[in-house]
Amino acid sequence: MSSLFSISIFQSALELGCIYALVALALFISFTILNIADLTTDGCFTLGCAVGAMVTLAGHPFLAFFAALISGVLAGFCTAFLQTKLGVESILAGIIVNTGLYTINIAVMGFSSLTNLFGCDTIFSIGKDTIGSGVIGDWYKLLIVGAIVALIAVFLWWFLGTTLGMSIRATGDNADMVKSSSINPTFTITVGLCLANSLTALSGALIAQYQKSADINIGTGMVTIALASLIIGQTLIGNKGSMLRRIVGTILGSVLYRVIVAIALRMSVPAEALKLVSAIIVAVAIAAPYVRKKAALKKREFANYRGQRSQEVKENA
Secondary structure, three states, X not given: OHHHHOHHHHHHHHHHHHHHHHHHHHHHHHHHHOOOOOOOHHHHHHHHHHHHHHHHHOOXXXXXXXXXXXXXXXXXXXXXXXXXXXXXXXXXXHHHHHXXXXXXHHHHXXXXXXXXXXXXXXXXXXXXXXXXXXXOHHHHHHHHHHHHHHHHHHHHHHHOOOHHHHHHHHHHHOHHHHXXXXXXXXXXXXXXXXXXXXXXXXXXXXXXXXXXEEEOOOOOOHHHHHHHHHHHHHHHHOOOOOXXXXXXXXXXXXXXXXXXXXXXXXXXXXXXXHHHHHHHHHHHHHHHHHHHHHHHHHHHHHHHHHHHHHHHHHHHO
């Protein structure tokens, strides 16, 4: 049992959990805040990975993240344009952009399905030379990704409290009411989707440097992973309360999801079955609140029944 929770496994789960937390935060913006099912995530994650890898390969590891952010903004803008200007349903818009991104992604990678970054400087290799010694030791990767996620979380908390952020939140609650309040829902939806997809692309760029490679199929199933992380976080923390609480809950959900996946791998679950594991985790996380509610209702009904039976026994006595 101890081998399932070794320090190295826990450390790797924390690192990947923090990186994929950016995708969960992206889904938090689109799915929870804007109430839009954005299926651009898979292709946008690969786009960020491809752009980040190619810019890193050119010798600019830090510039790679800004390039990935811009590429994510463009992908989000395309999805928003289809929805708001051409009247395409959100799910179909995401599917269309996601499909088109496959060709764009493989073109960015020089029409190769795999790009290696071995021998290139990355933010992690630079971090290892700079801070990966002494007390920190092998934890330098976690420190780097943790700092990035913390900055993004603070930024989101601040942004969603601004006038524009409040308008985006109001658009997700009631778009018609927002329109009657002289707020342009087209603009707020566009900004929200651009922000969400920029975070997805940033996560892709991070994973490219973390794994020192970019694969054309790396984003497959990313929506399921992010949704699982988001729902686990909502189940743990709840979908109410302050915005900071909900953001932190989403990050914790991503970390916990990676811990569950790491344990599944240590239990000799085939890598091919991880998508099934993800689907089961999503189903369990979604069903958990309903099951708890029904269990509480049954418990009250049983308590009332016992009370009535006890009263009848006393009356008969």
